[in-house]
Amino acid sequence: MKSVLFPLPGNEAFAASVSKAMSCELGELETRLFPDGESYVRLLTPVKDREVTLLCTLHKPDDKLIRLYLAASTARELGARSVGLVAPYLAYMRQDSHFKTGEGAASMHMARFLSASFDWLVTVDPHLHRHHSLDEIYSIPTRVVQSAPMIAAWIKQNVSRPVIVGPDAESEQWALKVARDVGCPHSILQKTRHGDRDVEVTAPQTGGWENMTPVIIDDIASTGKTMIAAIQHLRAAGLPAPVCIAVHGVFADGAVADMQAAGAGRIVTCNTIGHATNDISVEEAVASAAAEVMPQLSFAA
Template identity: 55%
Template sequence: MTTPLLFTLDGNTQLQQGLQTLLHVERGDCLVRHFPDGESYVRVLSDCRARDVIVLCSLSQPDQRALPLFFMTDTLRELGARSVGLVAPYLGYMRQDTRFHPGEAISSQLFARYLSQHIDWLVTVDPHLHRYHALNEIYSVPHHLVHAAPLLATYIAQSVSRPLLIGPDSESEQWVAAVATAADAPFQVLHKTRHGDRDVSVSVPDTERWRAHTPVLVDDIISTGHTLIETIGHLKTAGLRAPVCMAVHGIFADDAQARLLAAGVERVVTCNSIAHATNAIDLGPLLADAVKNLLPSASDSLL
């Protein structure tokens, strides 16, 4: 059985190198660029005939990455790949999960339909499942969801003195509670009112009893950071210590990291689902285990 190939389209070389080592796969070489008119150019340089292929591509910028990804996966099939699977640590287009206003596209369903046509299996990390109970409600390919909560809990237990976990909203309560339980730490959940994409107000529960603790703001995604910045202001007003901000996925839109630091956080910590300077938690071992469960040649080449 030939060794699988691992192609990387998102520039996350740290995660790529970790997966290569853990999975004992070969690096696949490709060329992806854009023509002056903005069209995508994709060229597969490695021989993929009769080989299982893994494509690593976090979809944090899906409009920029989806077409090259689709071109890549289809070209791999045309060149004879036995199977093509996707490791997308961050899975984009999950938030628009209903029609909030008349005429809106339910993009999570549409994107899932498109992506499922191009891959044989999918591995992702903590996708935004709010109105969906499971990913198979919209994705039609075999998949494995990696949960980062145990890794966050381990980091908190080892690196934060007397932590108090704080969830951003009621939707996060179950997830934050799981992290807090694993870290053996108390938690509180904020009350959030969203007035628009960049207009969010929050209220913080009674903080008097937590003055000796270090607040740890935990979320699945840091996007614009507006909710976190609003929360940091309330915590400072309440006299609590400078908080630690943690997230599975760090998108950091609108220069969010700089604004979080300016707001007074102690530090910002993310998993390496999206390559960023704040990456302090490695998802590689969990992703590798998930791939082994889905890769057709796992029993021969990986075990």
């Protein structure tokens, strides 16, 4: 019997593309809130003896996680053979240590929660800084989709004479991979963070870049302050308006407008979080990763 993929609300378009790339049925579920604010979840597509996948990007996760948990638990209760999670954006990965007294490492707490709820996980470029891999904190099989090949393909098609700029040391893992795939030079800036919205970066060595287009690449654009600091230094050096690419466009209120006001040229994101800047699609790679980890999944011809 075919496996079935259920998109949580807001994930329908991404799920439709993934299901098309896989030999699985696109399932339907109903969610709503009771008058007292509690969540209601009903699976409208049968799941008994089937491999079930739930698809939900975990941007602004706190109002999504309870519905995700209820959907997974309901699938098991109704006889699903296994229940997996595709989370194009995986939340709670940045709080990966104890930065202040009394804090917890939320990345590990979330990993335990999701590992207890699902049999496997597929995500796109999680924020791995102090954790070297998801296997360090997740107890279920995981697959990580690398966005670098898709980003590099987009740059080759859309940017003339690019030079890749990573705005901080954490971005080097993406910037270096993309630069290698594109076959162009790259530079990594040094960042000092004074607060959530207060970031300082050093200027790169820009000699020889006069006829090149800077492309700033980072995994997450939230407040945009890291990219804004990089944009300002590049413009001050007399370089053209940089293209800004983020794997995950979290974008706090006003972030895109602030980046544009700072002198950004085009702002582009992968479609892990739905946004007007989405121009790099990752569904096919996500489908391939799910095929690797999901039991008894046959890939569409």
